[in-house]
Amino acid sequence: MQAYELDSPERLRNHLARERLLYQPQADGQGALRWQRLDDPAQPFVVPAEPPVFSAKAFFFAEREALFRYENGRFIALVPEARPQVLFGLAACDLTAVAYQDRFFAVDPHYQARRAATLLVGLDCAHSCRHGFCAMMDSGPEVRAQTADLILCPLAQRWLLLVASERGAEVLAGLALQPAPADWAQQRDAQALQVAVEQGEQEEIALGCAALNGETVDSQAWEALGLRCLGCSGCTSVCPTCSCFAPLQQPSAGGVVQERVWDSCLYQGFQQEASGHNPGATPGQRVQRFWYHKFGEDFRQRFGRDGCVGCGRCDAVCPGGIGVHQVMKRIGEP
Amino acid sequence: MQVIPSICTFCGVGCGLGLRVEGGRVVGVEPQPGHPVSAGQLCAKGWASGFAIDAGNRLRTPLIKEHGQFREAGWDEALALVASEFRAALEAVGPDGVGVISCAHATNEDNYAAQKFARAVLGTANIDHCARICHxxxxxxxxxxxxxxxxxxxxxxxxxxxxxxxxxxxxxxxxxxxxxxxxxxxxxxxxxxxxxxxxxxxxxxxxxxxxxxxxxxxxxxxxxxxxxxxxxxxxxxxxxxxxxxxxxxxxxxxxxxxxxxxxxxxxxxxxxxxxxxxxxxxxxxxxxxxxxxxxxxxxxxxxxxxxxxxxxxxxxxxxxxxxxxxRGQNNVQGACDMGCLPDVYPGYQKVSDPEVREKFARAWGVAQPPAPGLTSLGMSEAALRGEFRALMVLGEELVVTDPDQHKLARALQALDFLVVVELTLSETARFADVVLPAASFAEKDGTFSNCERRMQLLHKAIEPPGQARADWQILAALAERMGYAGMRWASAEEVFAEMAALAPPFSAISHARLEQAGGLQWPCDEAHPDGTAILHRHCFPRGRAQLIPVSQVEPDECPDADYPFCLTTQRLHFHYGGGAMTRKSPLLEREIPAGLLFIHPQDAARLGLGEAQGVRVASRRGALETRAHLTDDVPPGTVSMPYHFREAPCNRLTNSAQDPISHMPELKACAVALLPLPPGQAPRIELERPQEAEYAGL
Missing domain, CATH: 3.40.228.10 (Dimethylsulfoxide Reductase, domain 2)
Incomplete structure (x- = not known):
């Protein structure tokens, strides 16, 4: 990887923003960090201490979008006209999730139109966030090769800029950069190791994962967890790898517009069949199914990695107190 | 894509959220980490906020009913008609025969404007809202x-x-x-x-x-x-x-x-x-x-x-x-605080106190009604007696949420004139002579007060659909037409400032101060400039608290041989109020059949009633058909229904017997009889609607 030294991330950011819409995590003044469009180049880039409320998912797999219009007996496709954009400051976990979604939506024209127009600038984490366990899930803390175009790494006194794709190299044209010090890779590795140490052993995740795949968890334990699931859809909304959607038909002038909207497998109606039969009839069955999709061996085989990237957002968003750590702890207990 | 901080518009908890705006519409929401109440979480309703205010079935212009049919109209024509109908009713029966039912869903500014419109423009003390039926x-x-x-x-x-x-x-x-x-x-x-x-x-x-x-x-x-x-x-x-x-x-x-x-x-x-x-x-x-x-x-x-x-x-x-x-609704606390109650002005200043009346008469430049007015149920009862002629309803779904639906519908039809201000053509709006299109919470500035007295600021995120406007703007325009110049506000902030100057508990609050994260809890005044988290620390407002002996009172209607089950009512996590907003989410609508009766398996077995089987539920006031759900959530002998579904409105069955002090109807208990429908027979849906009303555009 080509490595440069960078005096300030804002210089790179403003360079990239000249020809693209630029989004970065920004504090909203009310306590949240959200992906927002950069309108003012004087706005500083602040390294997030916690992940933004939403991952990058919605930039590609929109929470609500029109797929086609049916008008006067004709179907009219509504593929979005994506404008060039850059997501600046994506954490390793979220980039791993983008790579995961790239496989799932490989032939989805709506997803791919936005994805192709987007430059991804990753950001190595110098400290662990509160709920994160990316080191264990092999998705961080340092941005993984093949998941970004450019990678920023904050070291003690300076920034490293790593070129991770051909497109990443092209967009740097015209930006004056110094080569990185020779030991940049060692410094980066040492920092990543430090973050992994901060995250600890994460024994409950390992034990829970083993219990889930060993099918040693009885249905009562799942139902006890299910009683705490309100079916709010929070976990599936913030999960960077959840990808389920439902249809929504909207009347429009002279016809209908077919939209798709984010769905959630924790809803009772998600698997309900027209006959009334429901393979996920009880909350416990639905909770089990959700976590099997994140840690089950079958899914790991199919997608080449676990569905969970260890961002810990479900821990923060679940009003029932059954985010990943609590669930894995309970099912992993002997 | 931009994310605009706002406050959830469903229940009284007052969760923080960010409205995700793209292409002029709210496509979704994000929770609000760091929020003092919701701490980065939301419920199913909150997550569905984007659907709730979707433009799809929203009203875009005023509607006027002619020969039982709605037609679109401009603001000029609609407001002129509303003004002349209120004037006619005032001439015929005086201020006691007109009234306003305000909205616990609307902002403090909207509610302040509603009670001021009632008291200063119509000159009536008849102002109430749905706190009557919750708290x-x-x-x-x-x-x-x-x-x-x-x-x-x-x-x-x-x-x-x-x-x-x-x-x-x-x-x-x-x-x-x-x-x-x-x-x-x-x-x-x-x-x-x-x-x-x-x-x-x-x-x-x-x-x-x-x-x-x-x-x-x-x-x-x-x-x-x-x-x-x-x-x-x-x-x-x-x-x-x-x-x-x-x-x-x-x-x-x-x-x-x-x-x-x-x-x-x-x-x-x-x-x-x-x-x-x-x-x-x-x-x-x-x-x-x-x-x-x-x-x-x-x-x-x-x-x-x-x-x-x-x-x-x-x-x-x-x-x-x-x-x-x-508290049930996002701003039911605020609607009470703003004086949308027949016996108090903003800040709970009593109508019965002559000094208070004099204070508001001076501030508003209009003599004030001499005594407290009618409650919402009082207004509908007066309408049935022919004493009450013209009513404005802001955003409340009376036909679905008030007790004894048939009686309520008769009352609405007994009015000479009904104007409803709404987002969509609700069941109540179908009874109206004029329907005015309102802006939703994402389409206006203002404040909500949650159940812990916390005032929080909304920020306008998108434009309202068509010609829809904020309630306070509608009321101000109507006031102008009725010859009252005291409601010429330029912004929600100005409405709030006028209110805060008249209501001591909120006197140190302003929109500017509410920009701070988490808002402010009242009382917030000179003595408590940063608000009050805990009341009654050292003394009670009346000095000592009163221990008042009270005795058990049985429900007005208990099960008997003819109506052997006790019916109670409840809400569901996935739905809100009459369902007008939550049922626009395809996901929430998919969760629950349109109507349910919760019944204990023992009772169901005795009746020969199976899961999801149709059942006729009858009380002394009405009957409906719905589906049974067998569950030990309810004890034997007690059945329960949610009130969110116009197709199976439990309030057709409920009793309007009232608490003599607050006039709260007894929505939580009445007696019903159950009759299983033949297996395989779908429940028949009978909506409570005026005969001819239809609007081709909706």
Whole structure:
């Protein structure tokens, strides 16, 4: 990887923003960090201490979008006209999730139109966030090769800029950069190791994962967890790898517009069949199914990695107190 | 894509959220980490906010009904018609024959404008809103006992409680973020006790579930006081220094032995002792209650009984304690605060006080009505008697949410003129002569007050559809047309400033100050410039709190041979009010069939009723058909229905018997008969609608 030294991330950011819409995590003044469009180049880039409320998912797999219009007996496709954009400051976990979604939506024209127009600038984490366990899930803390175009790494006194794709190299044209010090890779590795140490052993995740795949968890334990699931859809909304959607038909002038909207497998109606039969009839069955999709061996085989990237957002968003750590702890207990 | 900070528009918890705006519409929401109430979480309704205000079926222009049909009209024509109809009614029957029902969903600014329009432009004292059917007994009861009708403490006090006592509230479904907080408190060691006739989710998760018989709240609470006094578990110092009338209360409960209480409530004697000891001996005990206390003909006395228990045990005025009514709507606290009640002006200044009337007469430049006005049910009863002619309804779905639907529909049809201000053509709007299109919470600036008295700022995120406007703008334009120049505000901020200058509890609050994260809790005035998290720390507004002896009152209608089941009503996590907003989400709409009757499997077996089978439910006031869901959430003999579904409106069955003090109808208990439909026969849907009304465009 080509490595440069960078005096300030804002210089790179403003360079990239000249020809693209630029989004970065920004504090909203009310306590949240959200992906927002950069309108003012004087706005500083602040390294997030916690992940933004939403991952990058919605930039590609929109929470609500029109797929086609049916008008006067004709179907009219509504593929979005994506404008060039850059997501600046994506954490390793979220980039791993983008790579995961790239496989799932490989032939989805709506997803791919936005994805192709987007430059991804990753950001190595110098400290662990509160709920994160990316080191264990092999998705961080340092941005993984093949998941970004450019990678920023904050070291003690300076920034490293790593070129991770051909497109990443092209967009740097015209930006004056110094080569990185020779030991940049060692410094980066040492920092990543430090973050992994901060995250600890994460024994409950390992034990829970083993219990889930060993099918040693009885249905009562799942139902006890299910009683705490309100079916709010929070976990599936913030999960960077959840990808389920439902249809929504909207009347429009002279016809209908077919939209798709984010769905959630924790809803009772998600698997309900027209006959009334429901393979996920009880909350416990639905909770089990959700976590099997994140840690089950079958899914790991199919997608080449676990569905969970260890961002810990479900821990923060679940009003029932059954985010990943609590669930894995309970099912992993002997 | 931009994310605009806002406040959830569903229940009274007041969660923070970010509106995700793209292409001029709200495509979704994000929760608000760091928010003092919701702490980065939302319930299913909150997550569905984008669908709720979707432009799809929104009203875009005013509608005028002609020959039973709605047609589109411009603002000029519609407002001229509304003004002339109100003038005609005022000439015919005077100000007592007109009124306004305001909206607990709308902002404080909208509500201030609504009561000012009623009092200053129409000159009537007839102003009310749906607090009548949720927490009017709290305002009346806590007012009498403590001197103030709101939550005494804050939601964050749950974190400090050693014991949490929930009475008649399905918190994890209806106030989910408060329920979440209670479960977190339990996980760190707090004891959670739920008193409810239904085995709710929270009851199943609680350390103790006290499953009392429907409508036996006062018997239970008095019985607990008996045990507490008999064992010396009361807080003697608190009683001596902070309360009045202790001797009378002691004497009143002396004969109410645990055995008698157990017989009246169906709660075992041991469970009564366990609860009495746990609550009285906890160092910090937090009471939360909901409509299982208020929606009875004894609603005000039920609330007083709750206050008596807390006062006797000294569980008030400190962190982690309090008597805390969980309010139903996002701004029902605010609508009360703004004086959308027939007996108080903004800031709970009493209409019966001549000095207060003089103050508002001077401020508004119009003589004020001399006495309190009619409640919402009072207005509909007066309409049936022919004494009440013209009504404005802002955003309330009376036809689905008020008791005794047939009677309410007759009342609306008895009016000479009904104008409804709404987002969509609601069931109530179908009865209107004129419908005016309103802006939703994402389409205007303003403030909401949550149930812990926290005023929070909304930010306009998108333009309203078509010609829709904020309620306060509509009311101001109408006032202008009716010759009143005192409502020429340029912004919501100006409305708020006028209000704050007239209402002492809010005098130190402004839109600018509310820009700070988390807003401000009233009272917020010169003495409390940063607001007030806990009320009654050192004294009560009336000096000492009053211990008021109250006695058990049975529901007005109990099961008998003809109507052998007790019907109670409830809400579901996935839906809100009459369903007008939540049912626009394809995901929430998919969750629940349009109407349900919850029935215990034993009762179902006796009737030969299977899961999802159709069933006819009849009371003395009406009948409907819906589907049965067999569950031990309800005890044998008691059935329950949610009120969200116009297709199976439980309020066609409910009783309008009223609490004599607050005029709260007894929505929580009536008697019904059940008749299973033949298996395979779908329930018949009969909507309560005026005969001809249709609007081709919707």
């Amino acid at each position: 009017s007994p709290s305002v009346a009861g806590l007012g009498r006992s403590l001197g103030s009708g709101a939550m005494t403490n804050s939601i964050a006090d749950i974190d400090e409680a050693e014991l949490i006592l929930v009475i008649g509230a399905d918190v994890s479904e209806n106030h989910a973020m408060i329920g979440a907080r209670m479960l977190r408190a339990q996980a760190r060691g707090a004891r959670l006790i739920v008193v409810d006739p239904r085995r709710t989710r929270l009851a199943r998760l609680a350390d103790q579930h006290v499953q009392l018989r429907v409508g036996s709240n006062i018997a239970l609470l008095n019985g607990l006081l008996h045990i507490i006094f008999a064992n010396g578990w009361e807080d003697r110092a608190f009683l001596a220094f902070r309360c009045a009338n202790e001797a009378a209360l002691r004497a009143h409960v002396r004969a109410l032995t645990p055995e008698l209480t157990s017989a009246q409530t169906g709660v075992p004697v041991l469970a009564l002792y366990e609860l009495a000891r746990a609550y009285s001996q906890a160092r910090r005990a937090f009471i939360a209650y909901g409509m299982g206390i208020t929606q009875f003909q004894s609603g005000t006395h039920n609330v007083i009984a709750v206050a008596n228990l807390a006062l006797a045990c000294g569980q008030l005025g400190r962190p982690g304690t309090g008597v805390n009514p969980l």
